[in-house]
Amino acid sequence: MSKFVSLLLLGFLTACAGQKIQQRDVAAPDKHQSPQCQAIQVFFNETLNAFQERLDLASADYQREQWKVEANEPGASTQKMSGLFEAYQKVAYDQSVLQKTLNLVKQSAQVESSCVWKQRLVRVQQLLETSILTRDSVVKKEKDNQEKQDLLSNKSNAFRIQLPGETEPVSRALLSKKIGSTEDRSVREKLFKQFNAARAKAWLEYGFRELVKSRNEEARLAGFKNFYEYRFFRNQLDLKNYLNNVQLIKAQLAPKIRKVLRKLADVQGIKKIEAWDLRYLREKSASGDVNELFKQFPESEVMKIASDFYSSLGIDVASYGFQMDLYPRPGKNTHAFAMGIVAPQVAEDGTVKSMPKPDIRFLANLKKPVQWDDISTIIHELGHAIHFGEIRQPISVFRGFGSVETEAIAMTLERMADSQEFLEDILPKYTAVSAENLKPLLEKQEKTVRIEQAFVLLRQVLFSEFERAIYLNPNQDFFQLWAKIFQEYWGIPLQPIYADWDVDHFVMAPVYVQNYAIGILMVQQIFESLMKDFGTAYRSKAIGDKFRSQYFGPGMEFDYLKLTEKFTGRPLTAQSALKLLEGL
Ligand SMILES: [Zn+2]
Numbered sequence: 001m002s003k004f005v006s007l008l009l010l011g012f013l014t015a016c017a018g019q020k021i022q023q024r025d026v027a028a029p030d031k032h033q034s035p036q037c038q039a040i041q042v043f044f045n046e047t048l049n050a051f052q053e054r055l056d057l058a059s060a061d062y063q064r065e066q067w068k069v070e071a072n073e074p075g076a077s078t079q080k081m082s083g084l085f086e087a088y089q090k091v092a093y094d095q096s097v098l099q100k101t102l103n104l105v106k107q108s109a110q111v112e113s114s115c116v117w118k119q120r121l122v123r124v125q126q127l128l129e130t131s132i133l134t135r136d137s138v139v140k141k142e143k144d145n146q147e148k149q150d151l152l153s154n155k156s157n158a159f160r161i162q163l164p165g166e167t168e169p170v171s172r173a174l175l176s177k178k179i180g181s182t183e184d185r186s187v188r189e190k191l192f193k194q195f196n197a198a199r200a201k202a203w204l205e206y207g208f209r210e211l212v213k214s215r216n217e218e219a220r221l222a223g224f225k226n227f228y229e230y231r232f233f234r235n236q237l238d239l240k241n242y243l244n245n246v247q248l249i250k251a252q253l254a255p256k257i258r259k260v261l262r263k264l265a266d267v268q269g270i271k272k273i274e275a276w277d278l279r280y281l282r283e284k285s286a287s288g289d290v291n292e293l294f295k296q297f298p299e300s301e302v303m304k305i306a307s308d309f310y311s312s313l314g315i316d317v318a319s320y321g322f323q324m325d326l327y328p329r330p331g332k333n334t335h336a337f338a339m340g341i342v343a344p345q346v347a348e349d350g351t352v353k354s355m356p357k358p359d360i361r362f363l364a365n366l367k368k369p370v371q372w373d374d375i376s377t378i379i380h381e382l383g384h385a386i387h388f389g390e391i392r393q394p395i396s397v398f399r400g401f402g403s404v405e406t407e408a409i410a411m412t413l414e415r416m417a418d419s420q421e422f423l424e425d426i427l428p429k430y431t432a433v434s435a436e437n438l439k440p441l442l443e444k445q446e447k448t449v450r451i452e453q454a455f456v457l458l459r460q461v462l463f464s465e466f467e468r469a470i471y472l473n474p475n476q477d478f479f480q481l482w483a484k485i486f487q488e489y490w491g492i493p494l495q496p497i498y499a500d501w502d503v504d505h506f507v508m509a510p511v512y513v514q515n516y517a518i519g520i521l522m523v524q525q526i527f528e529s530l531m532k533d534f535g536t537a538y539r540s541k542a543i544g545d546k547f548r549s550q551y552f553g554p555g556m557e558f559d560y561l562k563l564t565e566k567f568t569g570r571p572l573t574a575q576s577a578l579k580l581l582e583g584l
Helices: 035-070 078-092 095-110 116-131 136-158 172-181 185-195 198-206 208-221 227-234 239-267 275-285 289-293 299-312 372-389 403-417 420-430 435-472 478-490 504-508 514-534 541-552 560-568
Strands: 323-325 337-342 359-363
Touching (some): 035 078, 035 095, 035 116, 035 337, 035 359, 095 116, 136 208, 136 504, 172 275, 198 208, 198 478, 208 435, 227 239, 227 435, 239 275, 239 514, 275 435, 289 372, 289 435, 299 403, 337 372, 372 403, 372 541, 403 514, 403 560, 420 435, 435 478, 435 504, 435 514, 541 560
Parallel strands (some): 323 359
16 A cells, blocks of 8 residues: 555646647636636736745745655755745645635626636635635644644554564564464464454554544534544545445445455355455465566666556656656665656746746665566556646646545556556566466456455445544444444454454544545546547557646646546546456
8 A cells, every 4th residue: 555655745847848738718818708707817817826936936945855855865854844844834824815715706706607717716715725724723723633643653653562473573564464474274363363453452542532532623623523524625525425435335346345255265265254364365366476577677677667658658758857766775765756846837828838947756666576566656656747747737826736636547557557458568578478378367467456456445445434433423432333344344244352443544644545445436437438438558649648638737727526527528436446346
């Protein structure tokens, strides 16, 4: 899951200067518009533009220092970074810009609905209302809860379990990994029963329930019923759309997943699946075959494969001039991420301006043995970088991208790279795979990818349903609640005393797990529409053109629901995801 946790901060990028783009109605007032509509346009060109310029400068300063810190460059200072972040926040939390926007929305009630600026103003209202806090009591409570969260998070990170036969106590993550990889079923059961709920119990002692209640308090101060609904609002997510899709997944996808699980269990000779078998069965189904092929592959060649992938879509990775830091160094962040610091800007005549020069960076830690997962992660992260680099939004306040929006497209590109078609092209080119092994390997990989996608989707939906329930009623028994939901989704019985409901995100990134689920729904719907429209998962430059014009170019003008609908021709639903296990 770590590939999802990329650093997607506020920012944007560049391509070939001078490239012609579609001209949009930005600067010149349109004489067909009413004077009131023109007044909104002036507000965009003056007030909002000035606000965005201040924001861009503060954000770039902060991100450049953050890059230095993450890459462990000489002179990097976390202290300077926090100072710059505070400075950025001061600029971002501009209550007067929010107030002016809200006033203008009110005054514009009578403006003709064909006024495109009126529609854009509604989007600006959403962007500003969800990011700028106006009540001091909420600001204070948010800070207070952040401190509570940090305390609990530190304790949880330090939590270790002493396992029999291990010299050092292990983390919660290592315990799960061990249970998932233990071949002896009775040992799995013992480990599970003895230790699986240990950290969940500790969380209650650390004050997790109080944190949940205190977050609900914050939500009520902000005018919401509970923290779950409040976070959906702050993240610009549509709760109703999400809950409808949860119902579909629970009613239609979960039974199919249970059937697949049943088959996997048969292969392992397991008659009745128990909770301690779940991760084990998942790991068994995951394919190591493709990873194995890249064992001897030089890490310095990974970018070549990624470039091959993008050039098939008509996207030239080298043309963006990304600043790249690809190999491990002591003290450097050990993950992979993209950072958009300065977005490309387009002039009134539709060309990309040469100044400010776009600044997009990319950090990874490529090393031997290379795994296919490392390559697909690079393709994913490059997807964020390219997304940023392809923003062609003349309206400055929309010159960026939202986290759900960019995550979904990066995941889609990763899914395209996992397709049989792409692997069929690159495996013979870059690895020693034999001709007779290729076909069965590709079929297995495609199957594995779809099963894993379905598992991850169901898991994240299950997590989010538990999280919603605890904010709706923080006084209930979390162990019983988890056991009940676990059985409903997986069809596997679980005694409440063994319930491991302590999902890290619940402390560190509250009400976030649904983003993964929404991302997968978008991936499936976009992927299906590509196959339908282009008849291929990646062998078409027209796919790249469609990404550019429909998805990357508009920046933040549209939210994830509108983007999905514009791209696929229908509203976002779980329908495509329900087909994940079809024919398996
Ligand atoms: Zn990502």
